[in-house]
Amino acid sequence: MGEGGSTTLLTFSLFCFTTFLSTLSLSTDTLTTSQLLTTNQTLSSRNAIFQLGFFSSTNSTWYLAIWYKTTHDEDGDKTVVWVANRDTPLENPTGFLKISNQGNLVIIDQSQKPLWSSNQTTTNENPVLQLLDSGNLVLREANENDPTKFLWQSFDYPTDTLLPGMKLGWNLDTGSEKHITSWRVTNQDPSSGDFSFKLDYRGLPEIFLYNKGERIYRSGPWNGERFSGVPEMQPVTDSIKFTFFVDQHEVYYTFSIGNQSLFSRLCVSSVGELQRLTWIQSTQAWNKFWYAPKDQCDIYKECGPYGICDTNASPVCQCVRGFRPKNPQAWNLRDGSDGCVRNTELECGSDRFLHMRNVKLPETTSVFVNRSMDLTECGDLCHGNCSCTAYANIEITNGGTGCVIWVSELLDIRQYPAGGQDLYVRLAASDVDDIGFEGVSDKANNTAKVVGIIVCAAAFILLVLGICILWKKRKLQWILKGKSEHRGFPERSQDLLMNEVVFSSNREQSSERNLDDLELPLFDFNTITVATNNFSEEHKLGQGGFGSVYKGRLMEGQDIAVKRLSKNSGQGIEEFKNEVKLIVKLQHRNLVRLLGCSIQMDEKMLVYEYMENRSLDAILFDKAKRSSLDWKRRFNIICGIARGLLYLHHDSRFRIIHRDLKASNILLDREMNPKISDFGMARIFGTDQTEANTMRVVGTYGYMSPEYAMDGIFSVKSDVFSFGVLVLEIISGKKNRGFYSVNKELNLLGHAWKLWKEENALELIDSSIDNSYSPSEVHRCIQVGLLCVQERAEDRPTMSSVVLMLSSDTASMPQPKNPGFCLGRNPTETDSSSSKQDESFTVNQVTVTMLDAR
Structure with a gap:
């Protein structure tokens, strides 16, 4: 047997010996760094509710999973609630789970290679893995039991099941999302299936069921007690309690169980059914407590715009009163997807509102929301804006609170016999008179008209008086020549401003959305x-x-x-x-x-x-302050800017091109964490749009890519160029200049490129940085910076590649090519050619607001 065979045998022997020791010393619910969890072992939670181990339904692939220890499905299979490596199975039962030297959970396959990892970035001194009775698998320090300080937890990475205490929604600070996705084949193939249940936090948040990215079911928004589209969702005393939480940091749905002997879970099946399942002890079986979609009216947008779906009607699709089918022929054939159109066009000031009861509110992802208004204020605001199509309370508790206003078509309304919410739909006055106003008598209508006339007359008188007062006040201000600056404004101006901001998008011919879906x-x-x-x-x-x-x-x-x-x-x-x-x-x-x-x-x-440390340039380019930026902080700033830019380009709901990324637009908080600011010149790109051209070049010389400065062409690669300049500035502590000067002095890009070619790149580092830096890390950052400022946009990396290169010591990196320069001579030009150049100057801090592109 050769040397390679001996090595293989030794590795296998060590593996078997370690496995044997692990079997002897493995505790009931905890795994330590000295132990392995093999495919024939399990961990059990303290009260034996859940188990962690490997399972295989085909005896050809193995998955690390969590399942209920004492329950099973109707076929006798395990009730699996979480799978770690659902899309990367073990192909051989000789794999195992361990805690790596870096403190990560790792599944090792038969060739001793990592197959799956928890990928947390924090270093840990003495981590242990524990399976809790909640079904949460947590990685924590050995002496730390505070849930807020867990190093990693499976609850942050749901698969197809939501357990009590798990959150479904968004962390808005980190941009991270939690949702559930079905198995490919139930009880057979746990890989990611076609169906997922995700929360959309825009407007008034609600949750959607998707089939391959297409919405097929909508929960409706949370109304304080339940989701608007789930009237049967009633809390049960000492049983299931539902919670929906929303603030500026988080938006999520969760539930809890008051009776610890009750097992309940929410899951998405492989056939696209959202199921609430509860375990019945007497029958030893899972009961389908609730499911959706359960009927034709649960299908998303079944009856189209301004259509109402009612399972007690025939056909199920009806038009909102005051509307008629848009496509009568298809409507008569029971196809209501085209929806309805108005019988009478709106006239704004004379329009009235139809009061609809017990309905599922229309889709709320692009609505105006104000949680402090009451229903009367909400109605006044809606009536005063011609773009408003409907309004309602946000919550039904305490008699109704908050205001939600629709400014577009009403989609996916459903009528319920009981439950649901009240909705007020805008109609032409004649249509409301024709159909009646939800039980309001003629006498009441006449009274309302008289009151309306009186109110209008009083408002007119007040308006005239207000104009007179305002005119006199402005005249006095003019006389005083601005010494008494006007500070007051009627309180109602806030409403008027909001109206203008919210509804202007319906009047502007623009492809960009306005503020109509924002609070x-x-x-x-x-x-x-x-x-x-x-x-x-x-x-x-x-x-x-x-x-x-x-x-x-x-x-x-x-x-x-x-x-x-x-x-x-x-x-x-x-x-x-x-x-x-x-x-x-x-x-x-x-x-x-x-x-x-x-x-x-x-x-x-x-x-x-407020950012305590103000802007990056105020520290980086100040000789007295730059020493406070050691290499660790500078590297953290570089990585933070990269992550923020990656979010703008790839991970946000819109692809954003900043167009003015520079040191003065990077703000630093108390811990010197960077935050990108100043989006006045930013542009939204479509998801399939790669570049655009403009005749209005904006930005700052020294940070502008050549193709943008000279030809007005901008793309994500324009921001990458600016980022590269920032990286080199942060490393060197020097500003980049937009031009070469006539005395052969190179700008920062030229200087960095010269040092790189001479293999003296580390000479670029700021002399105020002490020797505690890692030369390889600095070298890697310089290489990333030079890759980002390459002359050809197509040669520059994307921000996803940049983040990968910055975060990995082993990531392969190409050699950079010649950097681009906005204006001025190329470093390869001769002295004679340079003598013909006009004198150049530094314009690093000049923001360009208008240039004619060639």
């Missing part, structure tokens, strides 16, 4: 004035291209940063709306959080979370 707090001008001490100089944080930024403190004690746009700035209302639209839709720990906005007369302000 954005509006700050009163006086509130901002008090918070910033009347925009005093001592509160001023800095001066930007479009105005000043001030620190403020709200009455509640929260610190804020206020971006006050200059009245004469280049950023007009469109750029302002663009920044609001984009930032409020984006949720990531490396993007600055927009708290609200304020528009008052000619004042436009954005209110952000």
